[in-house]
Amino acid sequence: MSDQRPPSAPARTLRAFALLALLLVALFMADLIYGSVTIPLSGIAAVFSGAENLNPAWKIILLDFRLPKALTAILAGAALSASGLLMQTLFRNPLAGPFVLGISSGASLGVALVVLAGAWFTLLSGPAALILAAIAGAAAMMLVVLLVASRTLDNMTILIVGVMFGAATGAMVSILQYFSTAERIQSFLLWTFGSLGGVTWAQLLWLLPVCLGGLTLTLLLPKPLDALLLGEQYAASLGIPVKKVRLILIAVTALLTGAVTAFCGPIAFVGLAVPHVMRSLLNTAEHRRLMPATVLGGAVLMLGCDLISQLPGREITLPINAITALFGAPVVIWVILKNRNLKGGF
Numbered sequence: 001m002s003d004q005r006p007p008s009a010p011a012r013t014l015r016a017f018a019l020l021a022l023l024l025v026a027l028f029m030a031d032l033i034y035g036s037v038t039i040p041l042s043g044i045a046a047v048f049s050g051a052e053n054l055n056p057a058w059k060i061i062l063l064d065f066r067l068p069k070a071l072t073a074i075l076a077g078a079a080l081s082a083s084g085l086l087m088q089t090l091f092r093n094p095l096a097g098p099f100v101l102g103i104s105s106g107a108s109l110g111v112a113l114v115v116l117a118g119a120w121f122t123l124l125s126g127p128a129a130l131i132l133a134a135i136a137g138a139a140a141m142m143l144v145v146l147l148v149a150s151r152t153l154d155n156m157t158i159l160i161v162g163v164m165f166g167a168a169t170g171a172m173v174s175i176l177q178y179f180s181t182a183e184r185i186q187s188f189l190l191w192t193f194g195s196l197g198g199v200t201w202a203q204l205l206w207l208l209p210v211c212l213g214g215l216t217l218t219l220l221l222p223k224p225l226d227a228l229l230l231g232e233q234y235a236a237s238l239g240i241p242v243k244k245v246r247l248i249l250i251a252v253t254a255l256l257t258g259a260v261t262a263f264c265g266p267i268a269f270v271g272l273a274v275p276h277v278m279r280s281l282l283n284t285a286e287h288r289r290l291m292p293a294t295v296l297g298g299a300v301l302m303l304g305c306d307l308i309s310q311l312p313g314r315e316i317t318l319p320i321n322a323i324t325a326l327f328g329a330p331v332v333i334w335v336i337l338k339n340r341n342l343k344g345g346f
Contacts, residue, residue: 013289016281020296024074027303031070034307036315037061065197072199073302075211076264077274079256081298082218084271085291086249089225091149094335095159097272098138098257102166104268106141107134107261108192109169115188116173116180127206127263135258141165142250193319194265196306203263210259214252215295221245222288229285268321269328274298276335301327 033039039058046054047062080098087096087103098104110133148161177185199207224245227235232242260267278293279285305323 009284013282013284013293016293017296020293020300023300024296024303027300027307028070028074031073031303031307032062032066035061035066035310068199068201068204069197069306070303071204072196072207072264073306074299075207076196076260076267077270077298077300077302078215078295079211079260079298080267080271081274081294081301082215082291083253083256084273085275085287085294086218086225086253087271088275089229089287090146090246090249091158092229092231093158094276095272095332097269098253099266099268100159100272101145101162102141102169103138103145103253103257104261104266105166105169106137106139107258108137108266109172110134110137110258111191111262112173112176112188113137115191116176116184127203130262131206131210131259134262135254137169138258138261139250139254141169142254146246146250191265194267194321194324195317196264196302196320197317199263207259207263210255214256214259217248217252218291218295221248222286222291225287225291226285229287265321267324269324269332270298270301273328273331274301276331 029041029044032044033041037057039062043054043058044062047059083103084097087098087101088094090096091101111130114129114133144165145158145162149158177188180188224235224240227238227240228242228245235245236242257271274297275290275294278290278297281297282289282293284290301324302320305320305327309318309320309323311318
């Protein structure tokens with residue numbers, strides 16, 4: 001008989017984080033190298049070192065397009081994945097996520113009010129208007145879903161209500177489109193496809209602090225999240241201020257989902273799928289390890305999806321939503337088959 005034993009939890013965690021870190025670095029570099037124009041590593045090093053004898057087009061491609069796009073992919077993947085884990089814990093529902101519960105739809109409605117209605121609904125303009133409107137829309141939808149959750153313990157009911165509210169916001173967006181101008185409609189439709197390449201450095205300066213602030217908060221809440229996973233009554237018995245924690249989770253989810261949706265469009269499946277993959281990889285539900293792994297895993301996934309969407313060597317760029325759906329849909333099917341009785345949560 002073999003005397004081999006399965007790796008201990010610390011060893012398994014260390015291996016998982018090492019794998020995720022290596023994938024993150026490798027995919028980040030690949031995202032800078034490949035595209036319609038392939039730039040060698042020596043060319044990338046020359047651009048970042050400020051060398052003079054280099055192809056001037058490489059500097060423009062790297063600094064103005066690929067670098068901000070790669071950084072946006074990391075932030076978007078990490079933010080959406082963390083949001084998904086927060087909602088799955090808060091609602092104790094394996095199918096909870098920003099897109100499924102309608103949170104992304106609420107953010108989309110906020111963006112639609114700015115893009116399609118313009119000055120009718122906001123006194124601001126530019127990145128500030130987009131990000132504030134998206135966060136407000138996401139927060140409003142999150143509060144509505146949470147109100148429904150407080151009146152029922154049935155997880156399937158919460159999911160259905162989230163889908164219905166998402167459909168209602170979609171109808172409101174359609175009405176706005178009907179009364180809007182052709183130019184605004186085209187701009188909004190391009191945004192709904194989802195894209196990481198349209199984020200400029202000016203927009204990234206808004207996205208970066210919001211995402212870093214929200215992600216920092218998620219990493220500081222492992223104990224309350226572990227307690228909530230066992231139920232709000234159990235968490236209260238441990239001295240956790242449940243109402244305060246719930247409001248913090250709503251605020252963080254709205255910040256992360258709203259900020260990413262504002263600049264990258266409504267990206268589906270990432271927040272739902274990545275937490276489940278990380279649970280299987282680490283074999284744990286402990287948030288002290290699960291949350292940072294989910295943040296890293298989301299960044300890795302978005303970099304990979306962005307690399308695939310570019311079709312390296314071609315000038316065609318696929319919508320990022322099409323690629324994330326190809327990854328996320330099988331994970332959702334696996335979750336449903338694994339948790340046949342979804343009323344019981346995890």
